[in-house]
Amino acid sequence: MxxxxxxxxxxxxxxxxxxxxxxxxxxxxxxxxxxxxxxxxxxxxxxxxxxxxxxxxxxxxxxxxxxxxxxxxxxxxxxxxxxxxxxxxxxxxxxxxxxxxxxxxxxxxxxxxxxxxxxxxxxxxxxxxxxxxxxxxxxxxxxxxxxxxxxxxxxxxxxxxxxxxxxxxxxxxxxxxxxxxxxxxxxxxxxxxxxxxxxxxxxxxxxxxxxxxxxxxxxxxxxxxxxxxxxxxxxxxxxxxxxxxxxxxxxxxxxxxxxxRRLTEIVDRRQELMARYRQLVQGWPSSFLDEPANCRSSYHLAVITIPDASPNQHRALFEGMRAARIGVQLHYWPIPLQPHYRRLGFKPGDFPLAERYANTSFSLPLFPAMTEADQDRVLSCLEALLKQQGLA
Missing domain, CATH: 3.40.640.10 (Type I PLP-dependent aspartate aminotransferase-like (Major domain))
Known part of the structure; x- marks a missing residue:
């Protein structure tokens, strides 16, 4: 195989x-x-x-x-x-x-x-x-x-x-x-x-x-x-x-x-890919980060959030995607929870919305050379994992 x-x-x-x-x-x-x-x-x-x-x-x-x-x-x-x-x-x-x-x-x-x-x-x-x-x-x-x-x-x-x-x-x-x-x-x-x-x-x-x-x-x-x-x-x-x-x-x-010299072309392609991602997940129990009306994002990242996921479910989704050779990543684990910043006095619970984000979100693949078939593969895998975790 x-x-x-x-x-x-x-x-x-x-x-x-x-x-x-x-x-x-x-x-x-x-x-x-x-x-x-x-x-x-x-x-x-x-x-x-x-x-x-x-x-x-x-x-x-x-x-x-x-x-x-x-x-x-x-x-x-x-x-x-x-x-x-x-x-x-x-x-x-x-x-x-x-x-x-x-x-x-x-x-x-x-x-x-x-x-x-x-x-x-x-x-x-x-x-x-x-x-x-x-x-x-x-x-x-x-x-x-x-x-x-x-x-x-x-x-x-x-x-x-x-x-x-x-x-x-x-x-x-x-x-x-x-x-x-x-x-x-x-x-x-x-x-x-x-x-x-x-x-x-x-x-x-x-x-x-x-x-x-x-x-x-x-x-x-x-x-x-x-x-x-x-x-x-x-x-x-x-x-x-x-x-x-x-x-x-x-x-x-x-x-x-x-x-x-091709910056506009690169950002346009990222915008196209994100528009397709958004369209394909309509009706899912997940969503991508908002793009305010007065902004045009360059979409360095395609961050998806599964708001009802528990920390264990979030980890299972992440590991399932990685097992399928889809390189999801978390951007980012909250800085105040890093060991160096914990030693400066920060502690869990100081920034609850940031912690909630980190336990329910991750970045899906997004780069200009990505194809529609690549996107379909990403979302097909994520959809199956969401069902497996009882989140869809």
Missing amino acids: KVPEWLPYGRQTITSEDEQMVLDCLRSDYLTQGPQVPAFENELTLKCNSTHAVAFNSATSALHAACLALGLGPGDLLWTSPISFVASANCGLYCGASIDFVDIDPDTALISLSSLEQRLQQAQANGTLPKVLVPVHLAGTSCPMAELAMLADRYGFQILEDASHAVGASYDGLPVGSCEFSAITVFSFHPVKIITTGEGGAALSRDPELVERLQRLRSHGISRDAFEQSSPGPWYYEQQELGFNYRLTDLQASLGLSQL
Whole structure:
């Protein structure tokens, strides 16, 4: 009996054009610190209707540098969503700040506006307002940025968008990354994301001072054109602050530049696949996360929720799909329940909606090269397992 092909939850798509761009870079004079990184940054800026983009070797590096650029440090607070990859919170810990979380909206799994407003009112009374809020655009769908920006104005915090999933998405007709409602937006270009540079990320901003600091922080804190003393010669550079080696290579940027040129095509295909998924599960005891009317998701993930599933049933569904060689994944187990964050004082029950989400949801396979036959296989298996568990 033939073993079915492994169907992952995400997979990069590499074309002959991508290969040629990387090959051209390999044959050029620059493998790093050459022309491809600025070209990639410029194209990303145009795609996002922003003014500046700074490429990094990962979204985690970009989040760390962004927090530093925003002045986050010891004694400060960063708030984010409990449903995200740990980097959304770790970036604050790297700076010596304290972390807290705001529970999610169960329909979207994005940060809950009502919970956030309630927490902000309490924090204002207690003198514990956050310095930075990191809303996470889970699965490629934007958080309600206009409302978040109004709260930021009222309570005096800065917004750092974790848009790792959301390059190519839009909110109120504006591309995610335009930074109309935030100080900085961060993208990820990991292979399972919308476009890839192998590993990589970027931070976008409209603030020239933030951009200058982001550029400096990614390269050891060194400046070659802003000296505090007269230059001894044309070879001279200065380390203005403690920075990092967070640079993206030209090889990576050449791949990203090629992929970026077909961003619209990639997102359109993901939208098509999600529309078909939604159509096929109508009437099922499960649903996909909501896409608000003023958002166009880039659909990095196809997150399905089975609200009546017990934790044991949820695990059985997950393991049954994996046994059928369908690579479902949970995005994500709540950050506050990770051992490191438990040691910081978080405990089960702190964020009940996030915990409920984690015990009833998982991501189905979704990537541009996926076929309708692949989708039929995924849903046929899930339907059989739902019946087996008495959930359909």
